[in-house]
Amino acid sequence: DAGVTQSPTHLIKTRGQQVTLRCSPKSGHDTVSWYQQALGQGPQFIFQYYEEEERQRGNFPDRFSGHQFPNYSSELNVNALLLGDSALYLCASRTEESGGNTGELFFGEGSRLTVL
Amino acid sequence: GDSVTQMEGPVTLSEEAFLTINCTYTATGYPSLFWYVQYPGEGLQLLLKATKADDKGSNKGFEATYRKETTSFHLEKGSVQVSDSAVYFCALSGSGNTPLVFGKGTRLSVIA
Numbered sequence: 434d435a436g437v438t439q440s441p442t443h444l445i446k447t448r449g450q451q452v453t454l455r456c457s458p459k460s461g462h463d464t465v466s467w468y469q470q471a472l473g474q475g476p477q478f479i480f481q482y483y484e485e486e487e488r489q490r491g492n493f494p495d496r497f498s499g500h501q502f503p504n505y506s507s508e509l510n511v512n513a514l515l516l517g518d519s520a521l522y523l524c525a526s527r528t529e530e531s532g533g534n535t536g537e538l539f540f541g542e543g544s545r546l547t548v549l
Numbered sequence: 550g551d552s553v554t555q556m557e558g559p560v561t562l563s564e565e566a567f568l569t570i571n572c573t574y575t576a577t578g579y580p581s582l583f584w585y586v587q588y589p590g591e592g593l594q595l596l597l598k599a600t601k602a603d604d605k606g607s608n609k610g611f612e613a614t615y616r617k618e619t620t621s622f623h624l625e626k627g628s629v630q631v632s633d634s635a636v637y638f639c640a641l642s643g644s645g646n647t648p649l650v651f652g653k654g655t656r657l658s659v660i661a
Contacts, residue, residue, distance in 0.1 A: 437592065466648060475553075475638050475651030476593070489648060523593065538649060540585075540592035 435460060437541035439524050445547045446514050454509040454544045458526030465507040466538065467499060468523040476523055482507055483529055511546075519548045551576040555639045555652035562629055562659050570624040570655045572613075572639035580641040582606075582615050582622040583649065587636040596624075596637070629659045 438457045446452050458465050464483045468476035478491035482501035501507045505526075511518055522545075525538040556571040574580065584596040584606070597606030602617035611626045622639060639652040 473653065475640075475653045476649075477651070478648040481648060489646075491648065525593075537595045537598070538593075540594065542590070542592040 437462075437524055437526050437539050439522075439541035439544050441544055442542065443545045443547075445549060447549050448514055448516060450514050450548075451510065451512045452514060452546060454511075454522050454524075454546075456507045456509070456524030456526075456541060458505050458507070458524075459539045462526035462528050462539070463505050464527050464529050465501060465505065466525045467507070467509045468525065469493070470521040470523055470543070472520070479509070514548045516548050519546060521545050551580065551641060551643050551647075551650045553639050553641055553650055553652035555637075555655055557653070557655065558636075559656040559658060562657070564631055564659055564661050565628045566659075568624070568626040568629045568633075568657070570637055570639075570657070572622045572624065572652060574620050574622065574639075574641050576620075576641055576643055578644040580643045582613070583640040583642070584611070584613055584622070584624050585638045585640055585651075587638065587654070589635070593638065629657070631659045631661055633657060634659045 440455045466481040467479040470476040480490045481488050485501045496512045498510045521543040523543045524541045552575045581600040583598045585593045586596045587593045597608040599606040599615035605614045613622050613624045636654045636656045638654045640649045
């Protein structure tokens with residue numbers, strides 16, 4: 434049973450470019466969340482997708498957008514990259530029915546983005 | 550808004566030493582509390598959780614008790630091993646379907 438998988442694992446971009454990160458949730462999971470983890474910091478919530486719609490959003494600008502596909506996989510897009518966008522981007526999944534504030538999130542290993 | 554404060558690291562201990570990592574929180578209502586662990590080269594994984602006051606979460610020899618009166622959820626282990634070396638994150642989730650709020654993490658290194 435594959436867990437949460439993310440791609441690419443590492444990538445380097447320059448300021449102003451755009452990036453797309455991909456996530457396949459754990460088998461059986463239908464809810465996907467994205468987090469940004471800057472160096473030496475804890476993960477910060479970007480947004481959550483369920484039934485192909487953004488359901489919740491953290492305090493991130495509109496340059497950050499996402500998508501969820503019918504097979505529950507998800508993409509995170511960041512436009513007009515800034516140096517401060519350099520971070521580890523984490524995808525996490527769960528089942529909707531395990532949700533609320535008691536459910537466990539399953540995390541991928543992350544995509545490390547470096548913006549030069 | 551909701552927040553989590555945990556002790557800064559890094560923490561370096563000898564094998565079999567006692568571990569405490571302090572965590573306090575600020576939240577409205579009755580949050581659920583979690584400890585996640587990030588081993589080198591791996592994704593975050595849930596270590597333990599507690600969903601109401603006075604609950605004790607435990608796993609792999611680690612324990613944490615939800616203390617509402619002191620808004621704390623300190624992580625403890627009686628005898629650490631080299632394999633416990635990792636970054637530990639305290640987190641909370643508020644009432645309803647709210648996303649996890651993480652602390653900054655505490656890096657633990659255990660030396661033989």
